[in-house]
Amino acid sequence: ATAASDRVSDEAAAIDIGEAGVLGIVEEKDVDVPMRDGVLLRANVFRPDAQGEFPAILLRTPYRKPSGGYERFVRAGYAVVTQDSRGRYASDGDYIPFTEEHTGDAEDGYDSVEWLAAQDFCNGRVGTMGASYNAWMQWQLARLRPPHLVAMCACTIPLELTAVDWPGGFRPGRRVKWWMTSMAPDIRRRLGEAGPHTPEEARKAWDEVDQGHWLGFLPWLELPRYLPKGMAEHAEDWLRHPNRKAWRFEEAHREVEVPNLDFSGWYDHCNDTMRHLAGMQINGRTELA
Structure with a gap:
């Protein structure tokens, strides 16, 4: 993590950001992002107003993509993309909730990471972030191992659907x-x-x-x-069928290749946050993970 942070800092320092010492921000709203089946998802893009290529952060959500609030990220030298997931708000397609085993969100996430990496403002290094349902989105896509995904910050999400309200309870x-x-x-x-x-x-x-x-x-x-x-x-x-186990994130620990920054609170899936950490330490697909 320290080496990655140093690289990002070096890249940001090399950008001409003017006498003010901060980057201006370019905003693009409802940008079309094509999926492999032709469905268009839509995203908001926030990127530095400067020449060069930047590492990017992706947030995918069913809760309406944020339309701002990422100034600190952008001025630190990151491009931020927020996206409505399939069938939600500005995005096309049909919504399937996370109670189902196959929702298409893994494939959509993979395609979104690779689309973002190919943009001329991106240096090909993409991370993801988000909590709760947005964290579920990240685990789904990370287990498919998009080539340009380098890190994730999926926090406050349990290992399984059966613990989403309370362990073993509904x-x-x-x-x-x-x-x-x-x-x-x-x-x-x-x-x-x-x-x-x-x-x-x-x-x-x-x-x-x-x-x-x-x-x-x-x-x-x-x-x-x-x-x-x-x-x-x-x-x-x-x-x-309240006992359905549709997520199986313990299996995902063996499939994910990138490191995850996770955190929680005492009453927000704290125990499963620890289990995610232990699972990745023991079973992560790579030493870095």
Whole structure:
């Protein structure tokens, strides 16, 4: 990690950044990123306003790609790309949640890393970052070993789907709120259904009206009826099969070749953060990992 940091610092120091000592920022919004099956995902690009090629950082998310906030990265000499995952917000295609074993996100992540490495502003070295679902995205793509992936920062993500709420447990209240406020609004928007169409609208409705109803709703298996098509069937399947092990990240430790920076809090998958560390130390595919 120290050698890599030194190389990045040397590259940044070699760039003419003017008397102010900081890089200006070029922003490009909703850039098309083609996938192997022809589907277009869309990304925001934030890169230094300077000549040269830069190491790049990729964040893939189903939660609406950030439209800013990366000034410190860019001014340190990195290009940052944030991308809506397949079927979410500005990206085309159909969304498949992480409750399924095969979602296509691994292949999309691989293609996105290689697309980014080929851009004229990139020096061919790509890292990834993100927490929670965004960390899941990273483990999926890293196990396919894109040639230009050099590091990842996948944090606060458990080893398996069965631990996403609590080890060996399922917390329907937390999951219902996630379905209703984080995931369903954009699907409703895409289908042309009645709102809320954004997480902000959905959370406001949840706080003011909905939570009392949904947190007391029974039976749980009837909940998917109130979710939009494309999400309802996956939610029902998860409720019927809560013990499904769709991730198998212990196997991923043997497949990943690059190092991962991981961190967590006491109440945010802390134990599995330690298990990720131990798993990579014991089973990582390369000495560097």
